[in-house]
Amino acid sequence: MDCRTDHGRSIKRIGAAECVHCPVRERGLLGQADANGMMAIRANVDILRFPVRTRIYAEKSAGEYVYSIRSGLVKLEQQSGDGRARIVRLATPGTTLGLELLFGASYRHTALVLHSTDLCRIPVRLLRTLRDDQKELCDSVLRHMQQNIDAADFEITQLSTGTAQARIARLLLHLSADNATDARQWIMREDIAGLLGVTLETVSRTISDMKRRGLITEEQHHFVFDRPELERIANC
Amino acid sequence: MDCRTDHGRSIKRIGAAECVHCPVRERGLLGQADANGMMAIRANVDILRFPVRTRIYAEKSAGEYVYSIRSGLVKLEQQSGDGRARIVRLATPGTTLGLELLFGASYRHTALVLHSTDLCRIPVRLLRTLRDDQKELCDSVLRHMQQNIDAADFEITQLSTGTAQARIARLLLHLSADNATDARQWIMREDIAGLLGVTLETVSRTISDMKRRGLITEEQHHFVFDRPELERIANC
DNA sequence: CGGTCCTTTGAGGTTGATCAACGCGAGTGG
DNA sequence: CCACTCGCGTTGATCAACCTCAAAGGACCG
Structure with missing residues (x-):
């Protein structure tokens, strides 16, 4: 079954998430889940394929999914001071997008696909539930946030500085x-x-x-x- | 009792942390702790006063403390591509510094005091312990990391873009x-x-x-x- | 084969970096 | 109290880096 994004391009559902076969399991958000967790994941997490130039989500729009990148390349844009779009960072396999939903209703960035990308669409609701009885998951979420911080810092010190x-x-x-x-x-x-x-x-x-x-x-x-x-x- | 930093300026210990009287309790990292947590905090967390131009910690140095800012202003620097120091963000009261220690042994930034700053020095060890039996704390940590991400993104889109x-x-x-x-x-x-x-x-x-x-x-x-x-x- | 998308190149103008000097207030010590 | 120094801010002149607008070249595709 395919589903459609708000802007009309077709996104393919590849299947249900099976962490056991995940290409980025060690680095992924949910890879460390226990047997119970795996069951919940299989039932609630879909793998989707986004073609080039499609939008995964838009800045300031409400949402209820976090995305874990299995393969591909995604850019995260944010409106800059002069109203134009500034790329804030690139997201590569193993990265989790949209973790800001844990604390707010809307996405902070516009996520656009640069290379055809497969990702796990994880309901935030599931994340909250799993976290309550698995502290490893909490750790995993923290680790992924730290990864985002590091990427942001890299962008500032290495990519926005110098000639x-x-x-x-x-x-x-x-x-x-x-x-x-x-x-x-x-x-x-x-x-x-x-x-x-x-x-x-x-x-x-x-x-x-x-x-x-x-x-x-x-x-x-x-x-x-x-x-x-x-x-x-x-x-x- | 005073203690001394590695570069010789004297840092005053103001007292033990008492979240009840904290000026930034709602926003602080540990403000939501329960009675047991409070006890542990009183025993393990000191409030220190850093004068202007002192260093709280240095990039790439090992450490075992996270710092929660009560008052003052701190700049976080990182070595940029050309070897010079680039300010990555400013940290204001309510912000937590050094959360990267949860996943690694060393600090990512050099933290330098711009205005005389009071902060709670929290052993990472304590943070890990508390987290195991208080999921609110995990939430609080995540929230503070998100705050860091937002600050980094602001730096990129608003302060590193345009004339x-x-x-x-x-x-x-x-x-x-x-x-x-x-x-x-x-x-x-x-x-x-x-x-x-x-x-x-x-x-x-x-x-x-x-x-x-x-x-x-x-x-x-x-x-x-x-x-x-x-x-x-x-x-x- | 014409159109679209991306890249390359050019000319000219603007911005900001660099180097250098000076101003000025707050200490500090004779 | 004055001279000196130090830290911070201001200003000027010059030059390189980058932006803007414009046009054209090359690859890919229907």
Whole structure:
């Protein structure tokens, strides 16, 4: 059965959540649940697939679900002081979105899909119930909040500080665990710009320049880096 | 009895924590504890007074205390990409510092006192113990983490976005609940700069300019604002 | 093959960083 | 009491970084 978001794109239901088979079980929000918890999860948590450019939820809208990312890439935007959208952070598999619902009725960000994303849709109600008799879950929630804080701090100190060149170098290094980035973690110029607080053109110019200088080789949405040199630039 | 910080300034112990008399009890971390909890708190939590410019803790240093701010103002710095210190957020009464210790051994930020600050020094160990038999406390911790996240997001969308003028307008409005700011919430040019990611000189120039245009009147560390006009500027 | 989406590039203007000097009030010590 | 210093704020000149507006190139798709 498919369901539809408020803006009309079709979201596929993949199945019921089975933590045992979860690709991110250790890092996920509910992975540590006990047998009783698992039962409740199977009954209440669906796995959904969101295509690129769909919205998971909107800033200031009311909601009753928290989302745990199984795969894909999501950007969290918030309206900035000048009324435009500023990307506050990227969310990767293992991250939980919407935990702010534990204390308020509405989402703090607009969550938009950058790469096709599978996520577990968890009713906040379930989270509250489970928490009452499982202190491990409370721990897990805290851990995920800390993860959000760390990501926010990273955004401030690494991605909103220094020259455009340095910010880009830091982002590229951050997005790529190893020496290359595959299409999976590719994000387009506009989103890089939104994340760094610079314009799309500046991003394009800077990356082009890095390519000319041989720091970056790009082959169909796939970067290869001169990592040491990028690190040098990142530390400026 | 006084104790000394690692950098030699004397920190005064004011007394044992008595939540009943706490100026920020409703907002504080432990305010909702039950009778048993109160007893444990009295025995384990001290109230300390940190003078201006003292350090509460340092980034990456190990620690075993979480701090709940009763009064004063604290800046949280983190080393930025270029090696300099970037102010990540300001912490005001009711805020809890160092909650990251619940999951790791070391602090994420350097906490520096901007205005003389009283805080409750809470052993993380106590926090863990209390949490096991009081789910309200778990809630309280989560709430405080959410508060940190909100502050971080504010820093990104409001204070690291837009022109220097707009950022300053937003900060000034944010720091002042009402039409004026008293000396209590005054912070100096250097810290405004660190918070906004601009230079001290730019802050000075911009504020001087605002004064000349009559948007701001400053009388010994005490601003009075033309609030509507500042709000107009903030939305640019 | 025409259209759409993303990226690249250019020209010109603005903003803010940098370096440097000076002002000014609050201590501090002779 | 005065001279000195120190911390903080202000101001100026110059230059690099970045934004804005505009146009054009390339990839992908129906």
